[in-house]
Amino acid sequence: MPDTRHHARVRLLSLLQSSGYRFVTPNTGTIRRMHRRGPPASPTLRDIFGWSLPFPEGALDPDFTESLEAADGLERTQAGLRSRLRCSSVGDLLFLHSAFPTDAADSVFLGPDSYRFANLIEATLMARTPEGPILDIGTGSGVGGLVAGARCPGSAVTLSDPNPAALALAAANAEHAGQTVQLCEARGYDAVCDGFGLILANPPFIAGGSGRVYRDGGDLHGARLSLDWAVEGMTRLRPGGRLLLYTGSPILTGGEDQLGRLLADAAREAGCSLTYQELDPDIFGGELGREAYQDVERIAAVGAVLTRPA
Numbered sequence: 001m002p003d004t005r006h007h008a009r010v011r012l013l014s015l016l017q018s019s020g021y022r023f024v025t026p027n028t029g030t031i032r033r034m035h036r037r038g039p040p041a042s043p044t045l046r047d048i049f050g051w052s053l054p055f056p057e058g059a060l061d062p063d064f065t066e067s068l069e070a071a072d073g074l075e076r077t078q079a080g081l082r083s084r085l086r087c088s089s090v091g092d093l094l095f096l097h098s099a100f101p102t103d104a105a106d107s108v109f110l111g112p113d114s115y116r117f118a119n120l121i122e123a124t125l126m127a128r129t130p131e132g133p134i135l136d137i138g139t140g141s142g143v144g145g146l147v148a149g150a151r152c153p154g155s156a157v158t159l160s161d162p163n164p165a166a167l168a169l170a171a172a173n174a175e176h177a178g179q180t181v182q183l184c185e186a187r188g189y190d191a192v193c194d195g196f197g198l199i200l201a202n203p204p205f206i207a208g209g210s211g212r213v214y215r216d217g218g219d220l221h222g223a224r225l226s227l228d229w230a231v232e233g234m235t236r237l238r239p240g241g242r243l244l245l246y247t248g249s250p251i252l253t254g255g256e257d258q259l260g261r262l263l264a265d266a267a268r269e270a271g272c273s274l275t276y277q278e279l280d281p282d283i284f285g286g287e288l289g290r291e292a293y294q295d296v297e298r299i300a301a302v303g304a305v306l307t308r309p310a
């Protein structure tokens with residue numbers, strides 16, 4: 001049964017690719033606005049697989065309907081049929097992930113952060129390609145590992161995540177991209193070995209317990225997982241290896257970037273060099289009204305590259 005679903009997902013990706021499908025996933029507010037406008041009379045593939053809008057019987061070609069059904073991705077709602085799967089393009093690659101809204105605890109994330117993460121990876125790899133295996137920790141639908149894998153065809157790529165639903169979609173996305181990857185169901189660095197040339201991470205970084213595995217970043221106003229993954233990751237690098245962390249840094253009232261400071265301390269202690277930059281000064285501003293953020297003035301998207309000396 002799982003194999004049937006996997007093949008159906010890969011087939012769905014091929015059908016979308018053959019149709020010239022492209023869709024860039026925007027933030028939640030923008031998607032909500034589109035839903036308030038209501039579904040169009042003749043929904044397109046982008047309406048169905050990008051915006052997650054309901055659609056009437058017969059709106060999809062039979063090939064699509066069959067693949068979606070076999071992928072366990074079709075549901076019947078009061079508003080009509082609905083795809084449980086979304087598909088987004090990142091560069092030339094297509095990624096299946098969870099339909100909007102991503103309220104379920106095991107939702108598979110892909111959003112604007114994934115695009116900033118992918119851009120950071122491209123820019124970092126442009127400067128130097130890695131020697132040695134690549135690990136994408138908290139891979140979700142596989143964006144980090146597959147973007148890097150496409151740039152570094154000779155490197156072994158491991159995609160790791162504790163969410164089996166994420167790994168199932170990442171497996172289909174990898175196969176569609178023509179990449180052979182190793183999948184690892186694990187939290188943090190459990191079950192992965194050492195000696196990576198490149199570790200990629202876009203961890204959950206939101207404060208407070210939402211119960212959603214792609215979101216909750218722990219204490220330090222949600223920055224705990226980011227810090228822990230960076231600290232342990234530095235010990236998992238081979239000499240000359242790099243760890244690339246994309247995350248949200250809560251900037252405390254008064255302007256202190258606590259995560260930036262803690263990363264700098266950790267890098268010094270581990271004997272690694274650090275480059276650190278703000279990529280966007282203000283993301284997830286809607287979260288700041290919550291209790292968990294009462295002493296935070298903004299959340300910045302940041303990119304850190306930690307390099308172990310050769």
Ligand SMILES: C[S@@+](CC[C@H](N)C(=O)[O-])C[C@H]1O[C@@H](n2cnc3c(N)ncnc32)[C@H](O)[C@@H]1O
Nearest residue numbers: 109114138139140163187188202203204213214
């Ligand atoms: C913000 S999402 C990023 C997904 C993907 N890397 C991307 O950029 O699109 C964070 C991911 O981390 C995973 N995750 C959550 N807790 C984790 C843990 N303790 N160890 C490893 N991965 C975890 C989630 O399942 C989710 O897929």
